[in-house]
Amino acid sequence: xxxDRYSIINKIGEGRAKVFSxxxxxxPESKFAIKILSYTSNDDELQSFDDEYxxxxxxDHPNIITVFSKSKILTLDSFEKTEFHISENDKYFVMEYxxxxxxxxxxxxxxxxxxxxxxxxxxxxxxxxxxANYVYFDLKPENILIVNDNNxxxxxxIDFGLSSYLPELKDDFAKxxxxxxxPEILNKENPDHRADLYSLGILLYKLAYGKFPFDTTGELxxxxxxxxxxxxxxxxxxxxxxxxxIQKLLEKSPDNxxxxxxxxxxxxxxxxxYQSKLNFRSLFQFIPRESLFKSIDTFYSPTNDSNILIxxxxxxxxxxxxxxxxxxxxxxxxxxxxxxxxxxxxxxxQFFNRLIYSDFLYNHIDEYLSIIYLFISM
Numbered sequence: 001x002x003x004d005r006y007s008i009i010n011k012i013g014e015g016r017a018k019v020f021s022x023x024x025x026x027x028p029e030s031k032f033a034i035k036i037l038s039y040t041s042n043d044d045e046l047q048s049f050d051d052e053y054x055x056x057x058x059x060d061h062p063n064i065i066t067v068f069s070k071s072k073i074l075t076l077d078s079f080e081k082t083e084f085h086i087s088e089n090d091k092y093f094v095m096e097y098x099x100x101x102x103x104x105x106x107x108x109x110x111x112x113x114x115x116x117x118x119x120x121x122x123x124x125x126x127x128x129x130x131x132a133n134y135v136y137f138d139l140k141p142e143n144i145l146i147v148n149d150n151n152x153x154x155x156x157x158i159d160f161g162l163s164s165y166l167p168e169l170k171d172d173f174a175k176x177x178x179x180x181x182x183p184e185i186l187n188k189e190n191p192d193h194r195a196d197l198y199s200l201g202i203l204l205y206k207l208a209y210g211k212f213p214f215d216t217t218g219e220l221x222x223x224x225x226x227x228x229x230x231x232x233x234x235x236x237x238x239x240x241x242x243x244x245x246i247q248k249l250l251e252k253s254p255d256n257x258x259x260x261x262x263x264x265x266x267x268x269x270x271x272x273x274y275q276s277k278l279n280f281r282s283l284f285q286f287i288p289r290e291s292l293f294k295s296i297d298t299f300y301s302p303t304n305d306s307n308i309l310i311x312x313x314x315x316x317x318x319x320x321x322x323x324x325x326x327x328x329x330x331x332x333x334x335x336x337x338x339x340x341x342x343x344x345x346x347x348x349x350q351f352f353n354r355l356i357y358s359d360f361l362y363n364h365i366d367e368y369l370s371i372i373y374l375f376i377s378m
Contacts, residue, residue, distance in 0.1 A: 001025070001075075001076075001080070002022075002034070002073055002075070002080070002092070003071065003073065003074055003075055003353070004075060004353065004357070005024060005025055005026065005353055005357075006022045006023070006025075006032070006034055006094065007022060007025070007080075008020045008021075008022050008034070008080050008083075008084055009021040009022055009023060009031070011084065012033065015159070015161075016041075016045055016048070016049075016161055017035050017036060017037040017038075017049060018035070018036050018037075018085075018086065019033055019034070019036075020033070020034050020036070020084065021033055021034075021097055022034045022094075024094075024342070026342045026345040026346075026349065026350055026353075027342040027344070030097075031097040032094050032095065032096065032097050033094070033095050033096065033097045033098070034092055034093070034094050035049075035093055035095065036086050036090050036091070036092045037090060037091045037092070038086075038087065038090050039087065039089040039090050046091065048161050048162075049091055049093075049161070050070075050091075052160045052161050053067055053070045055134070055160050055163055056093075056095070056160055059128075061124075061125060061128050063121045063122070063124060063125045063154075063155045063156060063157055064125060064128075064156070064157050065096055065098065065156050065157065065158045066095060066096045067093055067094065067095045067096075068093075068094045068095060068096075068340045069093065069337070069354075070091070070092070070093035070094075071091075071092060071093075071358070072090070072091055072092070072359050073086065073087065073088050073089060073090045073091075073092060074088065074357050074359075075088070075357075076088055098145045098147060098156045098158065099147060100145035100146050100147035100148075100154075101145065101146055102141045102142055102144065102145065102146075103118070103141050103144040103145070103146050103155070103203070103207070104141040104206060104207060105141075106146040106153065108148075108153060109146075109207055110237060112237070112239060114153055115207065115238065115242070116268070117152075118153050118155055119204075121153075121154070122144070122155055122157075122200070123200075123262060123265075124261075125155070125157050126139075126193075126196055126197075126261035127260065127261040127262050129193075129196075130193035130196070130261060133165060133166045133167060134163055134164065134165055135163065135164055135166055135169075135191070135192065135193050135196055136157070136162070136163050136196050136199075137162040137163060137164060137176055137191075137195065137196070137199075138159065138160075138161065138162040138175075138176060138177060138180075139180060139196055139199035139203060140180045140199070140203065141203065142159075143158050143159045144156075144157060144158075144203075145158060162175050162176065166192060166193070169190075169191075171190075172188070173185070173191065174186075174188065176195075176199075178219045178222045178223065179202065179212055179222060180198075180199040180202045180203065181195075181199070181223075182194070182195035182198035182199065182226070182254070183198070183226050183227050183253075184254055186223050186226060186227055187227070191254075192254070193260075193261075194254035194257050194258075194259065195254070196261070197249050197254075197257050197258055198249060198250060198251075198254070198257065200249055201246050201248075201249025201250035201257075202250065204242070204246045204249065205231070205246050205250065208236040208237065208238050208246060209234075209236050213225070213229070213231035213250070214226075214229055226252075227252070231247075233246065233247055241269065244267055245264045245267050245268060248264065248267070249264070323335055334355060334358040336351060336354045336355060336358075338351070
């Protein structure tokens with residue numbers, strides 16, 4: 001059991017990190033997924049893992065996987081350690097468990113009507129991200145799960161390890177999966193959201209024809225095909241309207257592609273009904289102000305006699321982001337987010353589990369144990 005709470009059931013995926021299904025002792029009737037990254041990973045991978053969680057924590061979209069908590073493995077059963085090759089000090093975060101299949105294995109997609117319903121959801125996710133200046137950069141079947149919910153396909157986008165905030169994108173950015181990477185990334189140009197649209201075109205091509213628009217499997221040859229090859233578009237299981245959309249998505253120059261994830265609806269002769277009915281929480285990039293720095297420093301000052309700092313503001317004004325920022329800059333701080341607590345389980349058991357197994361307190365448990373006992377006895 002991880003941190004006296006999560007028990008691993010089995011492995012469900014592995015890439016830069018390992019993903020397992022697991023149970024939660026505070027919510028035994030539900031199944032969750034836990035993503036674990038080895039503490040021996042390089043600094044870039046460790047930072048990417050933290051960034052992925054922070055992105056998913058901010059997102060509020062029905063087709064994006066939901067995360068609940070992030071921490072470090074502090075205690076671990078010996079069986080799980082040897083059986084699943086994980087260790088103390090590994091990082092993890094817990095997320096919803098999706099009982100679905102990769103999009104290219106969803107048999108109902110042979111029907112164009114079903115494809116369009118799935119495309120509604122996928123374009124909605126991409127539009128949501130792009131409007132907030134985020135680019136996914138890793139669109140491929142392995143990261144798109146489809147769940148059959150009462151004979152209705154429900155899409156979930158997972159694995160945001162490469163997702164980036166566009167204004168902060170490094171000039172030398174060159175990441176992605178070979179078969180789906182956009183030409184402008186290979187040309188070391190400045191990619192934007194239209195790189196995702198090219199990847200969407202490759203994905204749709206594979207769904208339409210059952211193969212990629214290039215025959216080679218060598219990485220360099222694949223890159224050359226993205227840059228130079230003129231793709232063929234013979235008749236397929238889908239209508240000419242869909243093929244026309246695929247063709248434009250796969251234009252070599254981003255200027256010749258669609259300019260948004262919703263623009264191709266005109267060519268599909270389809271209304272944008274799905275997106276317009278959804279009311280998503282807007283995404284924003286938190287930028288701390290100088291006054292906030294001063295307030296935090298004053299509160300943490302040894303000469304400060306106040307024990308309470310009250311943050312107030314309207315819903316969506318950024319209070320949660322301020323708390324996350326404080327946790328980031330003040331490493332001797334424990335942040336407990338009760339919004340993810342299980343209502344049917346004991347509040348205090350969950351509270352103290354989060355408190356004791358926090359990175360800071362667990363490493364200083366002897367210093368604070370008397371305070372915890374005093375708190376419990378009150």
